[in-house]
Structure formats: C-alpha cells, structure tokens
Amino acid sequence: MAILVQDDKASILLKHLNIATISPDDLKFVNRLDGMVTSGFSYTKASELGRFNFAANLKYQxxxxxxxxxxxxxxxxxxDSIKQKQNGGMQYIxxxxxxxxxxxxxxxxxxxxLGLKLRTNYVLGFGNTLIYTNHSLMYIAGGLNTNRETTSDIATYxxxxxxxxxxxxxxxxSPKLSLDFKGIVYxxxxxxxxxxxxxxxxxxWEVLEDFYFKWSFITSLTIAL
Structure with missing residues (x-):
C-alpha cells in the first residue's frame, strides 16, 4: 500500500510502512490540537484505603x-491520613x-x-530521535535543570x-495497544x-472494542552518595 503526498510544488509516493505519523496541516488552530483525559477511583473497605487519580494532556503541533x-x-x-502527588507543566520542542x-x-x-510542598523546574536541552517508525518511538535527551525546592521549613535552589x-x-x-516508558536522571x-x-x-490495551485495560506506574527517588 502506498500514499500520495502532494503540495503545490511536487508529489511524492510513499510506502505505507515508511510513514510513522500523519499530522493535519489545517489552518484552523483547533484542528491541530490533540488531547486526552483519564480518571479513576478505588476504595478498599477492609483497609479503608481510597485512591483517586486524574491526568490530562494537550498537544499542539x-x-x-x-x-x-x-x-x-x-x-x-x-x-485520617492523606498522601498526594501532583505534577504538571508545559514543554516546547x-x-x-x-x-x-x-x-x-x-x-x-x-x-x-516526601514533605515536598513545591518544586519548580526549568529544563533546557538537546535530544535525538533514535527510533521513529509506525509502531515504535525512542529518543534520548540531555541538558540542564534549574529548580527551587520548598519543604516544610526551607527553600533551596x-x-x-x-x-x-x-x-x-x-x-x-484493533486490538489497539500502547506502551510508554520514560525515565529521567537528575x-x-x-x-x-x-x-x-x-x-x-x-x-x-484494547480488550474489547472501545473497552481498554489501563495500567500506570510512577515513582521517584532521591539518592545522596
């Protein structure tokens, strides 16, 4: 299977396997947006443990x-014990x-x-996409991060x-599948x-049509040598 890509100057015939992604080039701003919202709640009566999670993502290209x-x-x-983790921001590539x-x-x-009230970060770096196909993506990046950490009694830079x-x-x-992994060392x-x-x-993982099994894992660790 092949796809014909055409503009005002030239036309190129590309094989389907050589196309990683296709993004719309519509003049309307809203048509260039892509986003997702997920949420979940669970409660275990035996241990009286309740969990709530919410995540949202919006991308413009x-x-x-x-x-x-x-x-x-x-x-x-x-x-009466409550633990909470929050993470949010914006990036430009x-x-x-x-x-x-x-x-x-x-x-x-x-x-x-961890007793962390707020940590603000700004990262500037360069990266390279090592793998970019129609079924996988991998990149590595490196740079500098400046941050300000506020705990219960002190603020540090x-x-x-x-x-x-x-x-x-x-x-x-179908069945649709996506697996993502991201690791960062500071x-x-x-x-x-x-x-x-x-x-x-x-x-x-799409178990049935439009019915998905979802799993997520997030962890952070600070080491002092």
Missing amino acids: HNLNQIEMDYSILTEQKN RLLKRKWFVINRLFAESNSE NLEGAISLKYSVFKYS PSINNWGRIRTYVESSLS
Missing part, C-alpha cells in the same frame, strides 16, 4: 514546532535536521509523603543535569553526590 501541556494528581487516603531537537520544559511538582530516555510501542489497528551539580530519578510507565 504545527510544522517543526510542538507544544505540550500535562497535569496529573494521585491522592491516597487511609483513615523545536525539531531540527537529522532527527535532532531542542526541548524547553517548565513544570512543577509536589509530594506530601539547585542546578542539575538532566538525562532522559523515552520509549513507546503502539499499534492503532545528577546534582551544586550538591555533588545527590541524584534524583523519575520513572513513569503506562499500558493501554
């Missing part, structure tokens, strides 16, 4: 520019030649279990490196020996 906004929250309540790109990301996070890896596998034909520069890690993974 036009030519070589990509803008993405995301937000997620996870709340756990057991008896400028695509370059030979699968290189520049990434700017501004985001904030909080974690009551940090300069860190930022090394990230993202890998996705997807299938749009080695501290001004506080030598301190390393933060962030790992996020999710699975979406």
Whole structure:
C-alpha cells in the first residue's frame, strides 16, 4: 500500500510502512490540537484505603514546532491520613535536521509523603530521535535543570543535569495497544553526590472494542552518595 503526498510544488509516493505519523496541516488552530483525559477511583473497605487519580494532556503541533501541556494528581487516603502527588507543566520542542531537537520544559511538582510542598523546574536541552517508525518511538535527551525546592521549613535552589530516555510501542489497528516508558536522571551539580530519578510507565490495551485495560506506574527517588 502506498500514499500520495502532494503540495503545490511536487508529489511524492510513499510506502505505507515508511510513514510513522500523519499530522493535519489545517489552518484552523483547533484542528491541530490533540488531547486526552483519564480518571479513576478505588476504595478498599477492609483497609479503608481510597485512591483517586486524574491526568490530562494537550498537544499542539504545527510544522517543526510542538507544544505540550500535562497535569496529573494521585491522592491516597487511609483513615485520617492523606498522601498526594501532583505534577504538571508545559514543554516546547523545536525539531531540527537529522532527527535532532531542542526541548524547553517548565513544570512543577509536589509530594506530601516526601514533605515536598513545591518544586519548580526549568529544563533546557538537546535530544535525538533514535527510533521513529509506525509502531515504535525512542529518543534520548540531555541538558540542564534549574529548580527551587520548598519543604516544610526551607527553600533551596539547585542546578542539575538532566538525562532522559523515552520509549513507546503502539499499534492503532484493533486490538489497539500502547506502551510508554520514560525515565529521567537528575545528577546534582551544586550538591555533588545527590541524584534524583523519575520513572513513569503506562499500558493501554484494547480488550474489547472501545473497552481498554489501563495500567500506570510512577515513582521517584532521591539518592545522596
């Protein structure tokens, strides 16, 4: 199967297997938006444990520019104890030649279990897309991260490196399937020996038509050597 791609100057016949993604180039702003909202709630009576999660994502793409906004929250309540994690922000990606790109990301996070009231981050880096096919995507990026951390009694400023890896596998034909993994390592520069890690993974599998099994896992860890 082949697809004919045509503009005002030329026409190119591409094989279906050589096309990774197709994005609309409509002049209307709203037609360039792509988003998703997920939410869930569970309660276990025996342990009196309640969980609530919410996540939203909105992406805009036009030519070589990509803008993405995301937000997620996870709340756990057991008896009178409440634990909450929040993460949200915005990133801008400028695509370059030979699968290189520049990434700017501004985001904030909080974690009551760790005593972290608020951490604001700004990341500037470069990356390269190592794999980009119609069923998988993998990129690696590196740069610098500046952040301000506020705990219960103190606020600190940090300069860190930022090394990230993202890998996705997807299938749009029925049964639809998508598996995403993202890992980030933040080695501290001004506080030598301190390393933060962030790992996020999710699975979406179409069990029946328009009925999905979804699984997600998020964890973060701070190591002081």
